[in-house]
Structures are given as structure tokens and as C-alpha cells.
Amino acid sequence: MNSLTFKLREKARQILKEGQAEAILAFTEGPTPFKPRLALIKSPEEAERIVWPGFSGLNPLTLWPKIKDIKTAIFATGCISRTLAVLIKEKQLEREEIYVVGVPCPGLLDPQKIPDKPEIKKIDEKEEKIFFETQKETKVFLRRELLRETCLSCRHPSPTLYDEILEGESLTPSKIPFSRVEELEKLSSEERAYWFFEKIVSPCIRCYACRNACPLCYCPQCFVDDSRPQWVGKTRDPIDNLLYHLVRAFHLAGRCVNCGSCEAACPLGLPLQVLNQKLIKEAFENFTYEAGLDLESPLLFDTYDEKDPDDFIVTAKRKTGG
Amino acid sequence: MSTFEPKIVAFLCNWCSYAGADLAGVSRRPYPPSLRIVRVPCSSRVTPAMILSALKAGADGVLVSGCHPGDCHYLTGNLFARRRFFMLRKLLEFVGLEPERIAFAWISASEGDFFAEVVKEFTDKLRQIGPNLKFRKVLRREPFEFPYL
Numbered sequence: 001m002n003s004l005t006f007k008l009r010e011k012a013r014q015i016l017k018e019g020q021a022e023a024i025l026a027f028t029e030g031p032t033p034f035k036p037r038l039a040l041i042k043s044p045e046e047a048e049r050i051v052w053p054g055f056s057g058l059n060p061l062t063l064w065p066k067i068k069d070i071k072t073a074i075f076a077t078g079c080i081s082r083t084l085a086v087l088i089k090e091k092q093l094e095r096e097e098i099y100v101v102g103v104p105c106p107g108l109l110d111p112q113k114i115p116d117k118p119e120i121k122k123i124d125e126k127e128e129k130i131f132f133e134t135q136k137e138t139k140v141f142l143r144r145e146l147l148r149e150t151c152l153s154c155r156h157p158s159p160t161l162y163d164e165i166l167e168g169e170s171l172t173p174s175k176i177p178f179s180r181v182e183e184l185e186k187l188s189s190e191e192r193a194y195w196f197f198e199k200i201v202s203p204c205i206r207c208y209a210c211r212n213a214c215p216l217c218y219c220p221q222c223f224v225d226d227s228r229p230q231w232v233g234k235t236r237d238p239i240d241n242l243l244y245h246l247v248r249a250f251h252l253a254g255r256c257v258n259c260g261s262c263e264a265a266c267p268l269g270l271p272l273q274v275l276n277q278k279l280i281k282e283a284f285e286n287f288t289y290e291a292g293l294d295l296e297s298p299l300l301f302d303t304y305d306e307k308d309p310d311d312f313i314v315t316a317k318r319k320t321g322g
Numbered sequence: 323m324s325t326f327e328p329k330i331v332a333f334l335c336n337w338c339s340y341a342g343a344d345l346a347g348v349s350r351r352p353y354p355p356s357l358r359i360v361r362v363p364c365s366s367r368v369t370p371a372m373i374l375s376a377l378k379a380g381a382d383g384v385l386v387s388g389c390h391p392g393d394c395h396y397l398t399g400n401l402f403a404r405r406r407f408f409m410l411r412k413l414l415e416f417v418g419l420e421p422e423r424i425a426f427a428w429i430s431a432s433e434g435d436f437f438a439e440v441v442k443e444f445t446d447k448l449r450q451i452g453p454n455l456k457f458r459k460v461l462r463r464e465p466f467e468f469p470y471l
């Protein structure tokens with residue numbers, strides 16, 4: 001068994017016995033090894049079902065509206081603890097409502113990176129090695145070959161907010177957090193437009209899985225559901241797809257914690273998180289802002305600075321050079 | 323493209339820029355008839371969805387204008403707006419989508435002349451860029467063709 005799975009089960013049993021929380025929101029074994037399922041674990045016996053979600057990119061806090069009326073514990077890696085911090089700052093959750101067990105994150109894995117995955121019967125993780133059992137043989141991969149793009153770009157794999165923390169080693173913080181964004185920035189504007197249309201706008205079927213999988217997309221009525229005015233049309237017209245993706249990315253500006261839940265949820269595997277990463281990069285470079293690192297500092301758009309960049313704004317003074 | 327006359331949707335804040343437009347009018351400053359003005363309470367009322375919707379509906383350009391920093395009727399609305407517009411511009415640039423079609427300005431209620439000047443220059447610039455073909459939504463029978471390369 002995966003050593004993290006073992007640790008999580010042990011901790012879950014202890015928490016439920018000692019009563020720090022009434023329930024635990026955690027991944028349990030699912031229909032296939034790639035699809036662990038989220039469940040609310042309420043008794044120490046049930047804790048045996050918990051698994052470490054090696055291949056599930058879903059951020060468990062996506063279910064936060066459902067755990068509000070019961071004191072719940074969660075296992076929080078870096079991005080999950082940052083999600084929680086943003087939710088608390090946005091006054092959606094109280095810090096006391098959630099018992100946080102920090103987990104130093106070894107990084108999650110991307111099923112798209114495995115060749116011939118349908119045959120796989122069982123998966124095991126042992127530190128740096130990932131074992132796949134197929135009918136005939138056991139294949140071994142290195143963890144870093146299979147890491148999700150999101151985790152490869154993660155700057156804070158260790159939790160920033162927790163009540164207690166499990167022992168273990170986390171991924172080293174990424175030295176190339178914006179590599180995907182920078183690669184695109186090197187292209188000409190036409191080429192970037194082409195990339196955007198080819199890779200995101202045109203294939204997207206607007207299933208809204210990316211919105212639903214995002215813990216911070218919790219608006220009771222999303223702008224895509226409005227009918228007066230109707231911001232986005234009902235068909236897959238590229239202009240509507242374009243508007244959806246730009247506005248969604250913008251709504252996450254200064255809030256997105258780079259958890260990758262949106263990208264992992266996309267049935268077409270579109271690289272839509274790159275848009276969010278671009279905004280994370282700009283927020284960091286221009287406002288030295290990163291989402292969810294503490295509970296005190298205001299959110300990016302909840303504040304301003306007299307010296308914020310404004311050279312793109314036309315004024316009479318600037319025109320006359322005064 | 324000598325016959326092309328751009329259409330501009332202008333979101334003007336009630337307290338400064340709308341009054342600036344008014345002053346340009348009452349002082350009989352000529353400027354091109356390209357504007358369709360939407361009066362908003364504050365420049366921070368303008369959302370990216372509003373700007374993109376205007377382009378989707380066929381506008382060739384969008385002008386967003388509010389009070390100068392420090393003059394905002396709501397004290398700091400325009401300073402919050404400034405951050406948002408900065409990020410929006412970065413996002414549009416990133417996906418290669420003609421950020422020149424969107425202009426931001428601070429125009430006070432006393433700058434009628436300047437208002438006329440901004441509209442004139444923006445209109446001239448849009449004449450050069452040409453009609454908005456990338457953002458505009460048209461009913462298509464054919465599958466969508468990428469219009470850029």
C-alpha cells in the first residue's frame with residue numbers, strides 16, 4: 001500500500017476517535033484506479049476506505065458548500081490549504097469550521113501522461129516510483145515523468161495553513177513556475193491568437209466542467225447562466241467560447257491558487273489553466289501578490305495602491321508630456 | 323478602407339467623463355459621430371464581460387473612461403478599476419486579441435476639449451486597424467475558420 005494512504009487512514013481514525021472533527025472529507029477507492037471518489041467519512045471503521053488520490057486532480061474543497069453544517073477535517077496539500085485561505089478571506093468559510101491536516105505534497109499525477117492506460121489493473125506509489133500492474137506485467141515509472149503540469153509549476157507544495165501536519169517530504173518548489181506561460185509569451189501575437197483558438201476556443205464543448213471543478217467558482221448564479229443580459233450564447237460559437245474562457249479566467253484573477261482542478265476536469269484535456277497562470281504571473285510581477293498564502297493580506301482586487309501601473313490609461317497630462 | 327466608419331461603445335462614468343462629454347457638446351467641440359455612450363455610475367462598474375459583449379455585438383472599439391485618481395465620486399472606485407483593467411489588458415494581449423480596440427482614459431468634467439480629442443484619435447486609430455472581424459459574433463452556416471493566419 002502507498003505509504004501516504006497508510007498515514008491518511010491512521011490519522012483519520014485518530015481524528016474521529018478523539019473528536020477533533022465529526023467527519024473527514026477524503027478520497028476513497030473509486031471504480032478505476034484513476035478515479036478515486038470523494039466521500040464524507042464519519043466513523044473510524046470507514047477510514048479504511050481512504051486512499052491517497054494519486055491521479056485525481058479534483059480539489060476536494062470544490063465540495064465546500066456541502067460540508068458547512070458539520071465540523072469536517074480535510075487533508076490539505078499546499079494548493080488545498082491556499083484554497084481554504086482564499087475561501088476564508090472571501091468570508092465563505094470560518095477557520096474554525098474546518099480541521100486541517102497538512103500533507104506535504106509529493107505532487108499529483110496526470111493520467112494523460114501514461115502510455116496505454118486502459119489495461120492497467122492496479123496502481124501503487126512508492127516514493128519516487130509509480131508501479132502499474134497490467135494483466136501481464138508490472139511497469140515502473142518515475143514520479144517526475146508523470147507529474148501534472150500544475151504540480152510542475154507549483155511554488156508552494158507545502159501547506160501554509162494547518163492545525164497539524166503529517167510528516168513527510170514535499171516536492172521541491174518549482175523553479176520554472178511560469179514555463180508554459182513564458183513559452184507562449186515568446187510567440188508573436190498572431191501565433192498566440194492561433195494557439196488560443198486551436199487549443200482552447202475551438203475544441204471546447206462548453207460543458208462547464210472546468211467551472212464546476214473549481215472550488216473558487218462558487219457563484220450561485222454564474223455569469224454564463226444569466227439570461228438578461230445573456231453574456232454567452234447557447235451554442236458553441238467560437239466567440240461565445242472565447243468570451244467564456246476570458247471572463248472565467250478573469251474572475252479567478254488574484255484568487256486562483258493554481259490547484260489544477262479545472263484542467264484535470266476538462267474531458268478534452270484542454271490547457272485552459274495557462275490563462276490563469278498568466279494572471280498569476282502578472283499579479284506576482286506587478287503587485288507582488290500570491291493568492292492564499294496568509295489570512296490577513298487583502299485579495300488582489302480588494303485593494304489598490306497609489307502607484308499601481310497606469311501607463312495604459314490616456315490622460316491629458318500624459319499627452320502633453322506634463 | 324476609406325468608407326469604413328468605426329463604431330465605438332463608450333462606458334463613461336456619471337460624475338466625470340460623462341460630464342466631460344457633455345461639456346464637449348455644449349462648448350460645440352466637433353468630434354466624430356462614432357460614439358455610442360453608456361453611462362455608468364463609476365468606471366469600476368465596468369466588467370470585462372461588458373467590454374467583450376460590446377465587441378461581440380459588433381462594436382469596433384470600446385472606450386472606458388472615469389475620473390482622475392483622487393477625484394472619484396466614490397473616492398477609490400477608479401483605483402480598483404485600474405488594477406482590473408490592467409489585468410484584463412494583460413490577458414487580452416496574452417491571447418493575441420487586439421487590445422488596441424479597448425481604450426482606457428481618465429477624463430474630468432472640465433476636460434471637454436480633451437474628451438473630443440480622445441474620441442477623434444481613437445476613431446482615427448480604429449480606422450487604421452479596420453473593422454472588428456475577430457470579436458464580432460455572426461451567424462455562421464460554415465464551420466468556423468480561423469481568421470488570423
Ligand code: SF4
Pocket residue numbers: 203204205206207208209210211265266267268269270272
Ligand atoms: S471543461 Fe474543457 S470542454 Fe468543458 S467547458 Fe471547460 S474547457 Fe471547455
Ligand code: SF4
Pocket residue numbers: 059213214215216217252255256257258259260261262263273276
Ligand atoms: S481556476 Fe485556479 S483555483 Fe480554480 S480549479 Fe483552476 S487552478 Fe484551481
Ligand code: SF4
Pocket residue numbers: 211216217218219221222223224247248251252
Ligand atoms: S465563472 Fe465567474 S461567474 Fe461563473 S462561477 Fe466562476 S467566478 Fe462565478
